[in-house]
Amino acid sequence: MKNNTEEWVQTKAHGRVLEIILNRPPANAINRAMSRAIYAALRELQDNPDYSVGIIRGTGERIFCAGWDLKETAGEGGIDLDLENDPVHGHGPGGFAGITEFHDLTKPVIAAVNGAAVGGGFEIVLACDVVLMADHAFFSLPEMQRGILPDGGAVQKLPHMIPPNVAKEMFLTGRVMDAAEATRWGLVHKAVPVADLETQAMNMAQEIAKGAPLALQALKEVLGYMDGLTVKQSMAQVKPGGDADCPIYQKMITSQDAIEGITAFAQKRDPVWKGK
Structure with a gap:
């Protein structure tokens, strides 16, 4: 079964598991419309009693999500706060990427990180409940080098999830955290070969879905x-x-x-x- 919430966000039902696939080539960058589409898919997960667990992954093997679509924002002349926060035309009720402020999402979501998760892409991961990661994938928060802060969840959450000094260094430098380090800090449940990622994420989701x-x-x-x-x-x-x-x-x-x-x-x- 396949249902396109929008061209950029695809969903597939696997019994009690709803797979949500980011599909906005080349980098799955998040603009306002994509945020709303991700929220719509997550809203379906939350509201449909047939589903117990969600999986979020990107297409391909290179990029999970490159974060906020800065090119679009630059083309619009900068950040328009009224537009960003508009309930209809902004990022929507789930906040950036449809998940970072979806606080009443009570069904568990697995992040299957198939590639680079940069900036807001890393913040999507931080909003999920369990993280599996391809062993070649990485996280980074380069917002300081863009003149902004990763305030879509990273500055709020990461210092509570790993040693605060490590989080602060990532904020300040924008450096890459590879899969081995992410696993060592406990950010990631397991790092696996990319060829095994979808299967392992689905197996875990199906196991979780056995719960009441x-x-x-x-x-x-x-x-x-x-x-x-x-x-x-x-x-x-x-x-x-x-x-x-x-x-x-x-x-x-x-x-x-x-x-x-x-x-x-x-x-x-x-x-x-x-x-x-």
Whole structure:
């Protein structure tokens, strides 16, 4: 099954997995229209109960995403803040690349990084939940050399994901982080030969999709909710009977799927999820 959300963003359904493919040659650079198209694909993932997991990858073996389409912006005479933030003609409700500000996206997304992820392309990766990377691929944040900052998620997230001094060096120098280093810092789950990347990403997505739909979404919800809380606060609030503002988690606790999962374990059979 194949459904073109837009020419630049293609989607393919694989059972409970929705594959989202960036297809704007030569570099998959992100302009406002592409941001909105990526958001539309992710919105389909979020809203369609048939899907549990998403994968984002680029076409080919050279570039995952080169980030913000600076040539288009330069051709427009610079950054027009009103246009960038316009709800209809700007990047849309998901923010840059359709994902960096899609805060209510509760279904897990795997980044399958098939090549260079530069600037905003790296920020797409940072917005995903699990990252697999081709062993020849790399990350970089060259915004300092463009007179701007990587404020679509990198400056906000990266210092909390790797040692802050390493993140700061990347911001200041724009230098390349290869797959081996990214794996060492824990940014990447695994680096694999590019020929194996799609298969391994799909295998992981299918494995994740075996989980109960509500529980998969509840996990992202509670992790987001606990961000900034102390362990003591998290333990007090995120528990059955706790007062966490996590409606999916609260629904999950007393769901039919929770009963089914326990019953299936006791009966030594695979669970049959209903998503409710």
